[in-house]
Amino acid sequence: MASTTGDKDQYILLRDSSASSRLFGQHFIMTAKNGGWLLHPNVQATAEKSRARIADVATGNGVWAGEAALKYPDAQIVALDMSDKQYPPGWTMPKNLSFDTYNVLQAVPDKYIGYFDIVHIRLIAGGLKGPADYAVVTENVSKMLKPGGYIQWQDVYAPGWQIIDQTLSFDVDDETFPPFLAKFDEAVSGGITQTLSRGINHILKDNDDFADVEMMVPGVVPWLLKYETDYLAISFAELVKGSRGTRAVGEESLRLLDEAEGLLQEYLGQGGLLTYKTMSVVARKDNGA
Template sequence: MASTTADGDQYILLRDSSASSRLFGQHFIMIARNGWLLHPSVQPVAEKSNAKIADIATGNGVWAGEVALKYANAQVVALDMSDKQYPQSWMMPKNLSFDTYNVLQAVPEKYIEYFDIVHIRFIMGGLKGPEDMAVVIENVSKMLKPGGYVQWQDVYRPGWQVIDRMLSVDVGDEKFPPFLAKFDEAVKGGLDRTLSRTVHHLLKGSDDFANLEMMVPGVLPWLLKYETDYLAISLAEMLKASRGTRAVGEESIRLLDEAEALLQGYLAQGGLLTYKTMVVVARKDDGA
């Protein structure tokens, strides 16, 4: 849920069946835009016999499931702080297992230097700031074997963008679409846009990682209708979650109502949305 709980849950979306469907759509949109499940630099590692692959903040495990099918000789572990969206184990490939783990907490001993690859996708909404980001990077380093890889895809500033048929977007760092700016105001800065470049900078400045690569997937015109639908569903879910938890008081409710009205008005006029992301890949130093 969107509220902060005793175990530090900062999730700004939901964990019901509709949310799981959103994650399923999000997965295939991002794979289409990226062109791969694993970055080409990482694929040879996954192809090795008995490679260990972790998917952090796995949600419903759709990425982990597809990776387990594609790399049948690998062992894939799907990790999330909540198991509410996990499928039943019998449905999944035999080389995929699920476990609960909050990446902001101490790494379990069994996962210390256990993985050849750690995958992360879209966790910034659950982080409070650069300090949390640094904790994640430190824990990822602990989980990786020397020479292992992290692949991290997340929002890239400014994230949400309105787009037209000429594929021109608002490239201003600080300017969100009006409906998202209104949501941001309602939750009092709940969307930390300063994090969007932090992962790249922290990995680049870390003594633990090298061979850093970064890419920003481009816009695919044929995908824009589906991407717009996915983003509209995502914002509606954020609004619903916020009304139930974060949004306290009449002023916040008013702002959330205004955000929803602005979104629906934009969509009714045939407006399109895209989500700017980045993929960062880095290799843990092996001392060689």
């Protein structure tokens, strides 16, 4: 994602083959934690309509869009991202899936205004800078949707990473950063708390364009925890690597990054497990909007 103040790429993770593999595994873990659905039950009837148009915003490598194209063969799926570096060859994808480049923090192209029945977004918080960017995304999605269309937005529920033990204690309202994440937050310029939101549902409720706002927070799935921990460890390594010399500049910041990596490796070395707390928010664009 990019900043609203310019075209500089603010995406802090990587776009290499390893990162794409991480996105692939992350997709299936998040889908399983959601109960197996790609689209919330409230949205599925719209997706199943003949010639429904579905956008996957910030698609990354397009794995969600690819699976959605197979699940909804009568729909037209459009995968959108500010970068096409992770896109698969078009000829390998289902015929009802197309790819395009678009940064959701920028003006909506005319061809996509009032075009979609559903806009799906997942995990873009790391590329947003506080409430203003969330508002821009919400306004742009509203412009992309037909009246009566749906937004489904799944993103980190701050602070995201949560330590899990055999009690499987999962506190939805716990905002405490694990030690390694607190150290990372200390290292990067401006911290990462500004990019996280606990209120996408409130943002949509406060926007007169949207109605019927619902939020769910997926719980812990014990059998997935080892695999979830593995992808989170890879994600954290990407965060650290992507921050060096960009959001973490200077000897002290780099030292703190090293400490953050060390704290995570120490925890994992003791057999520690992690889960990633997210929220899924669904809302309908009002017919009069």
